[in-house]
Amino acid sequence: MIGLYSEKRTLKDTTSLSFDLASHIFGRRVNGKVAVVTDQPAALLSATRKQWLRLIRLRQRELSSTLSPQRKLEIAHDLECLRGTTFTSQPPVTDPQADISFATVEQFLQAPPICKTLYITDGVERHEQYMLVSWMPPSGLVVIYGR
Numbered sequence: 792m793i794g795l796y797s798e799k800r801t802l803k804d805t806t807s808l809s810f811d812l813a814s815h816i817f818g819r820r821v822n823g824k825v826a827v828v829t830d831q832p833a834a835l836l837s838a839t840r841k842q843w844l845r846l847i848r849l850r851q852r853e854l855s856s857t858l859s860p861q862r863k864l865e866i867a868h869d870l871e872c873l874r875g876t877t878f879t880s881q882p883p884v885t886d887p888q889a890d891i892s893f894a895t896v897e898q899f900l901q902a903p904p905i906c907k908t909l910y911i912t913d914g915v916e917r918h919e920q921y922m923l924v925s926w927m928p929p930s931g932l933v934v935i936y937g938r
Contacts, residue, residue, distance in 0.1 A: 794929035801937050808912060808936065809838035815934065816891060816908070817846050820876065822932075823907030825891045828923065830913045832880035832893035839893075840878050847873050899923055911935045 802811055812835075816825055829835045847870065854866040879889035883902040886892070892904060896915055903926040911920065911933065924933055 795924055795927060796930065796932045798932060798934045799937055800934055807838070807842075809835065810842045811936075812839050812910060812912070813842035813846055815910075817843070817873075819908050819932070820872065820890075824889075824905065825908045825910070826883075826899065826904035826906040826923075827891065827893045827910040828896055828899060828912060828915060829893055830895060832895060832898075835912065836878055836880040836893040839891075843873070843876070843878075896923070906931070908932045908934065 800811065800815075802808060812827065816839075819825070827835065827839075850866060850870055850873065854863060854870065857863050857866060876891065877889045878891045878893070879886040880893045881889075882894060882898045883892055883904060887902075892906070894904075896913075896919055900919065900922055903923065905926050907928065908931065909924060909927060911923075913936075915923070920933075924931070927933070
């Protein structure tokens with residue numbers, strides 16, 4: 792993982808994985824494509840997408856309560872980008888254009904993720920981690936969730 796940044800995250804008792812993922816991705820969305828390694832891609836995608844929509848509603852509420860015209864433009868632009876974000880739990884070979892891809896380790900090893908941010912939510916062997924990050928550009932971020 793030379794040239795990459797690494798971050799270890801642990802969940803608090805009151806925070807769900809899907810909420811933490813959505814919040815973290817929400818802050819990094821301008822950095823490019825995102826890949827999420829998980830044992831249950833469809834289930835985690837569904838839960839994370841629900842939290843994503845919740846974050847969009849919070850931004851909409853912020854937009855309606857803001858008086859500054861400049862700030863309103865910034866929030867409106869953010870909302871446009873957030874609404875246009877695409878999610879998929881299809882194997883990367885099937886849907887390579889998605890902004891946020893959820894897949895298993897095996898699926899990503901068949902078609903390595905080319906992304907700026909990689910989230911590892913389940914236990915992945917060290918050698919598999921190296922194979923997953925081999926296609927990431929320098930200065931990418933690898934976020935590993937631990938218990």
